[in-house]
Amino acid sequence: GDSVTQMEGPVTLSEEAFLTINCTYTATGYPSLFWYVQYPGEGLQLLLKATKADDKGSNKGFEATYRKETTSFHLEKGSVQVSDSAVYFCALSALGTSYDKVIFGPGTSLSVIP
Amino acid sequence: GAGVSQSPSNKVTEKGKDVELRCDPISGHTALYWYRQSLGQGLEFLIYFQGNSAPDKSGLPSDRFSAERTGGSVSTLTIQRTQQEDSAVYLCASSPGTSGSEQYFGPGTRLTVT
Numbered sequence: 001g002d003s004v005t006q007m008e009g010p011v012t013l014s015e016e017a018f019l020t021i022n023c024t025y026t027a028t029g030y031p032s033l034f035w036y037v038q039y040p041g042e043g044l045q046l047l048l049k050a051t052k053a054d055d056k057g058s059n060k061g062f063e064a065t066y067r068k069e070t071t072s073f074h075l076e077k078g079s080v081q082v083s084d085s086a087v088y089f090c091a092l093s094a095l096g097t098s099y100d101k102v103i104f105g106p107g108t109s110l111s112v113i114p
Numbered sequence: 115g116a117g118v119s120q121s122p123s124n125k126v127t128e129k130g131k132d133v134e135l136r137c138d139p140i141s142g143h144t145a146l147y148w149y150r151q152s153l154g155q156g157l158e159f160l161i162y163f164q165g166n167s168a169p170d171k172s173g174l175p176s177d178r179f180s181a182e183r184t185g186g187s188v189s190t191l192t193i194q195r196t197q198q199e200d201s202a203v204y205l206c207a208s209s210p211g212t213s214g215s216e217q218y219f220g221p222g223t224r225l226t227v228t
Contacts, residue, residue: 032214044157044219046204051214089157093214099169102209102217104146105154 002027002094003033006103012111013080021065021108023076023090033057033066033073034088036104038087047075047088080112116140118220120206126226127196135191135223139208146189147217148181149205157205164211167170196227 007022025033033059035047048057053068062077073090090105119138127133139146148160159173163183174180178196183189193200203224207217 034216043221044207044217046216049214049216101162103159104149104157
């Protein structure tokens, strides 16, 4: 069945470091791909998304490119800030069915230290 | 406009009691999801409603869990004979239900079973 795999956390980085959180997926058809973020004490919110191959989603300095050939959607940011400390979830929206089921990865916790 | 709301925000109950958790989705959203998030864990899919279709209950962990959605809007998640392992944050999300659409999450209900 459809699934999402993310790199294990927690990830700890110094401020201004480069961030990559790997995400790969397994799906039939052509799913839409998402990154959600959960800041401490808050609910999940959409960070960015891409709906077709080679699309790049971007928001708040974060980027992710939908790579069909490698079935990946890695999250990157060139210079992280302390305020980026959060849990990041990769997700896919399963297409080709009669409904729009979303499957989440396990989440990757990021801590950015000054 | 109003987002997804959930009530109560916190619920403490004794083992063996029944609890009801409520979710008010965004008006007009046809898709509604329930997830469970245990401390430090990812999202566990519980149940999915889409319009008038039969719900996808494949994520419900036991027959003590049930959910309904009345009039295509408000949803109630019921846990009967609660156990300590049911302690978690229960998240509700809604979406327009079209392929590739994002989910909008509520703030969650923190359930503690003593």
